[in-house]
Amino acid sequence: MIKNISNLGDASVYCDFGSEVNKTINSNVIDYFNNLTLQVKKGKIKGINNLTPSYNKLIISFDLSVTNFFAIKEVIQNLNIEKSIKENNQKIEIPVCCDNKYGLDFDRLSEKLNLSKEEILRHYFSKEYFCYMTGFIAGMPFLGDLNEKIQCDRLETPRVKVPEGSIGITEQFSNIYTFESPGGWNIIGNTPKKVFQKLNLKNPALIKPGNKIIFYQISNEEYLKFND
């Protein structure tokens, strides 16, 4: 499970689950995250401010006025982790329009991957994806793993503005730009579905770590009518 626990500064615990990025390691991270979240909600652990799961790490930041590294480390070492089956089975469907006005990087991808747009899309839409983590900007999901045939580096020069709703791919991952933001991922389409809604205070992020994602292709007409 956790390979090593160390301190990140004086007010965070850094849990290292292993050096690779794969579903097994990430599921361990998410199990710890879900378990700790529950304990914090129940008031069983005092002083935890934030839990940040990522591919293979979990960072727990705490209020140094209330607790300290050794107290939290002990809590983590004594946790009894149960598999969080419920969360992991949730499937979320995301419609994507890949017309060239939304998919900005098909020329680049075709050249780098030596595949036609149709082949790229066939590989992209024929898989179910897994949410490793969310963040960087509010609600942005990091999803994996892409078919090896469509794995490609980031843009040499990142865009200053990637439109909201853009679907990006790079290396083994896909993401969704929940806000207009700078970014260097290859853009293959855009979703009309709101993946982050700040006005939905109870549940602003549609996709959470551990969720399964199914992308499906829609036409521009369907895209434009989606939110009617």
Added chain:
Amino acid sequence: MTNAYFKILRPGTNTTIQDSGRNHLYHIGITVSGAIDQRNYKFANHLVGNPLDEAVVEFAYQGPLLKLTNGNINFVITGDISFNIIRNNSISEEGKCYESYFLNDGEQIDIISSKKSVYGYLSVSGGFELEKIWNSYSINTKAQIGPNNGNKYSIGQIINIKKYNIKNIKAKCINYKCSSDNIVRVIKGTNFDYFSNQAKNIFFNKSYSVTRLVDRMGMRLDGPNLENIVNTNIKSEGLVRGVIQVPADGKPIILLSDHGTIGGYPKIATVISADLDKVAQFIPGTILRFKEVNLEDAEKLFKDYNEETNKYLNEHI
């Protein structure tokens, strides 16, 4: 009858509402925000008799020009700030930080600028009439979350003040001077060994200067390059306030309150909690040095920092 409010006659460069911060949302990409100098934030509330976690106005460099309308208030400004109070008889009175003032309907507060620091705070007795978003009043301009739709204030807007019986307030002041030392104490980072021996040596023995690329997200430094001998990228992982990242260009970046929640640059060190307020107040051009401390020392230094804060919070002159 409507509440008293401030009308913004000049917004200043970055005027927002802040409090102790927004927690439990890192996992969906929402950062902590909050007053960047937590000690001065608490002092501001203390000096007008508010609970210490009440919302305040935070400003940077040039502050706002505010006209009080529809009531009388007590207010205070904390930080290292130059400001005037423009009275109804048009006489401009020079204001002193850490001293509470009575302001009559129609009078103005002109926050001219910060002096040897960046951020200052304005608190009013009773606090502002605002709504919490995710349990915090803090404005996060990047994700547009918080009061004022998550935006900084602009000209002509108003900030409502809660109804409050100001007769109960006694004039208060404390005798506090902001820190002027430029030693930043840090704990070695989780990627410290990504750097060459020479780089490790440089990091702790040479000076760095604060560039103009500084905002509430982070502070870019300039100085000798820090050579990475392993990899200039790591698998993206969580970040916290105070982390010092070193991207491929070899120049350190200190993360502040509005930092991105995950990132992929190696972490050479983390600023200790006791020094976070001080670091956030460094103006561009400040020359600083890093000093290594261990976890035990950092915890002790934070206890001292809290005790010092509390000493002022118990002081009434």
